[in-house]
Amino acid sequence: MNDIPIEQYLRPGIASASPYDARHHDFAWRHRELDRLMSNECPLPPSPSVIAAATAALQIANFYPNSGEDLRAAIAAFNGVEPASVMLGNGSTEVLDVVTRALVGPGDEAVISVPTYAFFESQTRLYGGEPLLIPMTDDFRFDVPAILAAVTVRTKAIFLCSPNNPTGNSWTPAELETVLALGVPTVVDQAYLECGDAPSFARLVASHPNLIVTRTMSKAFGLAALRLGYGIATPSLVDAFLRLRIPFSISLVALRAGLAAMDHPEELEERRAFISSERRRVLAALLQMPGLKPFPSEGNFILIEVAGTGRTSGEIVDFAKRENMLLRAMTAHRLKDAFVRVTIGTIEQNDRFIDVFARAIVGGPQIAAPHTTGGAMNRPDSADSAPGGPATRPPEAARSVATLPG
Numbered sequence: 001m002n003d004i005p006i007e008q009y010l011r012p013g014i015a016s017a018s019p020y021d022a023r024h025h026d027f028a029w030r031h032r033e034l035d036r037l038m039s040n041e042c043p044l045p046p047s048p049s050v051i052a053a054a055t056a057a058l059q060i061a062n063f064y065p066n067s068g069e070d071l072r073a074a075i076a077a078f079n080g081v082e083p084a085s086v087m088l089g090n091g092s093t094e095v096l097d098v099v100t101r102a103l104v105g106p107g108d109e110a111v112i113s114v115p116t117y118a119f120f121e122s123q124t125r126l127y128g129g130e131p132l133l134i135p136m137t138d139d140f141r142f143d144v145p146a147i148l149a150a151v152t153v154r155t156k157a158i159f160l161c162s163p164n165n166p167t168g169n170s171w172t173p174a175e176l177e178t179v180l181a182l183g184v185p186t187v188v189d190q191a192y193l194e195c196g197d198a199p200s201f202a203r204l205v206a207s208h209p210n211l212i213v214t215r216t217m218s219k220a221f222g223l224a225a226l227r228l229g230y231g232i233a234t235p236s237l238v239d240a241f242l243r244l245r246i247p248f249s250i251s252l253v254a255l256r257a258g259l260a261a262m263d264h265p266e267e268l269e270e271r272r273a274f275i276s277s278e279r280r281r282v283l284a285a286l287l288q289m290p291g292l293k294p295f296p297s298e299g300n301f302i303l304i305e306v307a308g309t310g311r312t313s314g315e316i317v318d319f320a321k322r323e324n325m326l327l328r329a330m331t332a333h334r335l336k337d338a339f340v341r342v343t344i345g346t347i348e349q350n351d352r353f354i355d356v357f358a359r360a361i362v363g364g365p366q367i368a369a370p371h372t373t374g375g376a377m378n379r380p381d382s383a384d385s386a387p388g389g390p391a392t393r394p395p396e397a398a399r400s401v402a403t404l405p406g
């Protein structure tokens with residue numbers, strides 16, 4: 001037996017990769033009494049028809065699942081695309097992982113508009129690519145000229161997010177068309193599409209073979225724990241991506257539940273209406289509070305600049321935690337210390353959030369007696385975002401993906 005340390009057999013880059021930090025999810029699952037407004041989950045549980053379909057699937061769980069051809073057909077019809085353009089994934093994170101792996105390797109670059117979902121950056125690094133982080137403008141608009149200028153012959157992918165996590169705003173079709181005109185593979189993560197009225201880019205795939213749209217059933221559909229997402233791309237790309245995806249990566253329970261959810265578009269519209277009206281209500285309340293700058297959003301979350309309150313994001317999040325409420329401090333890069341993100345919850349949770357936040361920013365009681373709340377927060381877990389970083393080609397020390405606050 002040789003005496004080479006076992007870790008030396010690992011591929012280069014793995015030791016330095018930053019794994020997704022799931023501590024905040026583990027904490028929330030250990031403390032189910034807390035209002036979990038930190039991970040952009042849906043406060044509404046799956047509908048009875050979805051639960052019935054998932055339960056029925058469990059009865060035949062001794063069989064391997066099919067490829068989800070019926071669900072792919074339903075998703076294709078829902079989005080106005082051909083079934084061959086649809087690829088299912090174990091959450092949209094699986095689709096994003098496969099797409100990154102298919103496009104980006106050592107020596108390649110990926111252009112990423114930041115702040116955004118940190119997974120684009122982490123997977124680019126994991127597969128040996130170099131992320132070029134293009135900051136949004138100071139007022140959080142997408143910097144299209146800077147994105148165009150960053151693209152070189154080494155650019156193998158451009159990552160965009162619409163509505164964008166955490167800023168909440170969406171790409172316009174005209175902005176996106178400008179980027180697509182470069183011909184470079186362009187991924188648009190539309191995880192939050194069904195939470196508001198942002199434009200869907202699914203149909204653009206037919207005319208733009210370099211467009212890859214990713215979607216999920218984790219957000220408005222409320223199926224985060226089932227892990228079901230999909231990508232929409234030109235059929236030749238879908239064919240290539242499927243060579244990399246693990247076969248049977250989506251369980252029969254998820255496939256059947258997803259199909260049942262697709263069968264009830266009216267329920268999705270109710271969810272969209274609920275999230276949108278609660279988001280408007282929370283935004284209106286935040287706009288009344290001194291020193292805050294909340295950003296209008298098409299997602300199920302609101303980004304709030306707190307610098308004008310004299311409080312840091314960490315102080316506010318800590319205050320909320322003592323009040324049994326989990327929020328997210330956006331701590332990476334230039335968002336450092338000045339931004340908090342809240343997820344839209346149930347009506348009761350949103351009422352409580354407005355009360356807690358109002359007290360947190362005026363320096364309400366620092367050691368408030370925690371009070372417990374009712375059930376509505378015990379919802380499935382989901383992956384989430386951290387904001388990305390500063391200028392193009394940031395120094396090595398600044399380049400690791402932001403760790404998430406606990």
Ligand SMILES: Cc1ncc(COP(=O)(O)O)c(C=O)c1O
Pocket residue numbers: 039040090091092093094117161165189191215216217218224227228229382383384385
């Ligand atoms: C922008 C964005 N994309 C994708 C995901 C993950 O989605 P999924 O649950 O489909 O893997 C998240 C989760 O928070 C997200 O914010």
